[in-house]
Amino acid sequence: MIRLDNLTKVFDTPKGAVVAADHINMEVPEGEICILIGPSGCGKTSTLKMINRIIKPTAGKVFINGDDTTGLDTQTLRRNIGYVIQQIGLFPNMTIEENITIVPKLLGWDKAKYKARAREMMAMIALEPDAFLKRFPSELSGGQQQRIGVARALAADPPVMLMDEPFGAIDPINRAVIQDEFLKMQQELNKTIMFVSHDIDEAIKMGDRIAVFREGKLVQYSTPDDLLGAPKNAFVESFLGEDRALKRLNLVKVREIVTNEIGTVMPSDTLETAMAKIDDYGYQNAILMVNERKQPAGIIDRSVARTTKGYCRDHFQAVPAVIGLDDDLRKAASLMFAHGQTWLPCVNEEGTVCGQITQRAMTSHLGARYRARQGDDRKPSAAIKE
Amino acid sequence: MPIRSIKGALKVLVLVAIFFTGVWSQSSGVIDDFIWYLPDVQYLMVQHIWLTLMSGSLAIVVAIPLGIVLSRPKMSGVAESLMQVLNVGTTIPTLAVLALSMSFLGIGTVPAVFGLFVATLLPITRNTYTGLKGVNPALMEAAAGIGMSPMQRLFKVELPNALYVIFAGMRTALTINVGTVPLAFLIGAGGLGELIFTGIDLYDPVMMLSGAIPTALLAIVVDALIALVAFLLVPRGVNPARA
Numbered sequence: 001m002i003r004l005d006n007l008t009k010v011f012d013t014p015k016g017a018v019v020a021a022d023h024i025n026m027e028v029p030e031g032e033i034c035i036l037i038g039p040s041g042c043g044k045t046s047t048l049k050m051i052n053r054i055i056k057p058t059a060g061k062v063f064i065n066g067d068d069t070t071g072l073d074t075q076t077l078r079r080n081i082g083y084v085i086q087q088i089g090l091f092p093n094m095t096i097e098e099n100i101t102i103v104p105k106l107l108g109w110d111k112a113k114y115k116a117r118a119r120e121m122m123a124m125i126a127l128e129p130d131a132f133l134k135r136f137p138s139e140l141s142g143g144q145q146q147r148i149g150v151a152r153a154l155a156a157d158p159p160v161m162l163m164d165e166p167f168g169a170i171d172p173i174n175r176a177v178i179q180d181e182f183l184k185m186q187q188e189l190n191k192t193i194m195f196v197s198h199d200i201d202e203a204i205k206m207g208d209r210i211a212v213f214r215e216g217k218l219v220q221y222s223t224p225d226d227l228l229g230a231p232k233n234a235f236v237e238s239f240l241g242e243d244r245a246l247k248r249l250n251l252v253k254v255r256e257i258v259t260n261e262i263g264t265v266m267p268s269d270t271l272e273t274a275m276a277k278i279d280d281y282g283y284q285n286a287i288l289m290v291n292e293r294k295q296p297a298g299i300i301d302r303s304v305a306r307t308t309k310g311y312c313r314d315h316f317q318a319v320p321a322v323i324g325l326d327d328d329l330r331k332a333a334s335l336m337f338a339h340g341q342t343w344l345p346c347v348n349e350e351g352t353v354c355g356q357i358t359q360r361a362m363t364s365h366l367g368a369r370y371r372a373r374q375g376d377d378r379k380p381s382a383a384i385k386e
Numbered sequence: 387m388p389i390r391s392i393k394g395a396l397k398v399l400v401l402v403a404i405f406f407t408g409v410w411s412q413s414s415g416v417i418d419d420f421i422w423y424l425p426d427v428q429y430l431m432v433q434h435i436w437l438t439l440m441s442g443s444l445a446i447v448v449a450i451p452l453g454i455v456l457s458r459p460k461m462s463g464v465a466e467s468l469m470q471v472l473n474v475g476t477t478i479p480t481l482a483v484l485a486l487s488m489s490f491l492g493i494g495t496v497p498a499v500f501g502l503f504v505a506t507l508l509p510i511t512r513n514t515y516t517g518l519k520g521v522n523p524a525l526m527e528a529a530a531g532i533g534m535s536p537m538q539r540l541f542k543v544e545l546p547n548a549l550y551v552i553f554a555g556m557r558t559a560l561t562i563n564v565g566t567v568p569l570a571f572l573i574g575a576g577g578l579g580e581l582i583f584t585g586i587d588l589y590d591p592v593m594m595l596s597g598a599i600p601t602a603l604l605a606i607v608v609d610a611l612i613a614l615v616a617f618l619l620v621p622r623g624v625n626p627a628r629a
Binding site for chain 2: 054074075076077078079080083085087088089090091092093094095102103136137138152153
């Protein structure tokens, strides 16, 4: 857990005092990733660097796991905080192994222990230990170097990590890969992480919470979904972009808005039964046909059901698309657009039908938050302390 | 043998020239003259090397710590102006430095070593300073951020990364040092300058050359030696020669 208590930084410049961070109060619960975001010069980096005193705070306190760090010796403090910077900062004079083991060595681990740890870290970041440990940073690609940078920060297993635009200098394709790898690692490691970014998409993807900064002040601090659904003011709104409703599609799982009620027919049913069911459920175009294991087998078109006689098994069309419960709405929307559908059958892990998702349900779920805000401006938006 | 290009023709020409120079120097007795100076060369060379060794190692021992101290953040206020003073100091001719040190310390080895020391000090200090200042700030931030103490940062990060530039400074300084030692003869410290200057005065080119050629060879050897040490000492990751 990281807690900032009235953290303030004032820089004395020739043009006068500049307030880089103005009484920042926030708390990152244990095991969560908090993204600090905002335009350049907004104080996000200053706030981050005050935690490990790369920038000395003018006032205020930093608590890590409940303990005030003010009295702590700077070296001890930093050795217990993983630190990753955008420029990576691997030491070019040292091998990969020496780079990774540097903090364990500073902490006085014995040789066998830190050597084993280096191999463990390499396995974690999916680089072959024998091929890489003895090489030098200049021999690695940018993406590999930043993986090593993350490994170095994690080597001594610090409870807290600070990351200053860690993936900013990596090309977009590799960045997405590293982000995914990092999220997967974080699921196991459960570190408390503060992460500076200037990319709102990265923030939404990586963050459990997002803190939006502007001119040294913390403007809004909430979960990505709350942020996108209820931006606190026009600045946050403009920062999130015009397409913020679409960005939320990434955050909502099909499971959250699926309706369990879905009318289905069996292959052995007649088309008359199908037509009756279509009318009963009020479906406009078609009804889903499932096999005896409740797996989607085809769809019966309304026009076919009305005009033809016979059994469903002889008159069905292929199912255009199905969606899993754990897929996000972005995939659902994409499938609907691609196949010209207004609904999709949902299947669980075993592939059996368990409900449906409709375009209308998606729209109303995404729209609910905005309408609520427009109707009630006093609505408290997440944990903001100013 | 057919000659296919200008380059080939030149090579042949050079070989022929060397051959005839050899024939000429044997027949005219120049080689015998040189051999006659050999004991002198041996004796003076030892003096020469000794002067270089004394002044050079003294300069390294003083210049590197000086460069390190100047590059510390606390010294940033005075460092730049002090480096300017050192830069101006470099422009004073070594002969003048030797003359000055003679007027304070008298004649002999001591003022010579001191004068050479001053002349050698500057390039090494400057390269140590610029080398350390040139270390990527991202490395410094990373080193600080993972909890290295200032001393650990200096010895594990800054110096290894600046070492190549520091060695370049030592190469320049010591090569110049070897080439400057002949001047030490003028204030009575001996060295190969004895043959060079006496040869000039006596209008004896063979005597002059038997001082000048070993001096030049010595400079080349010193340069190569330091290059070798740099090759071996500078860590592989930051050593352009081993990349």
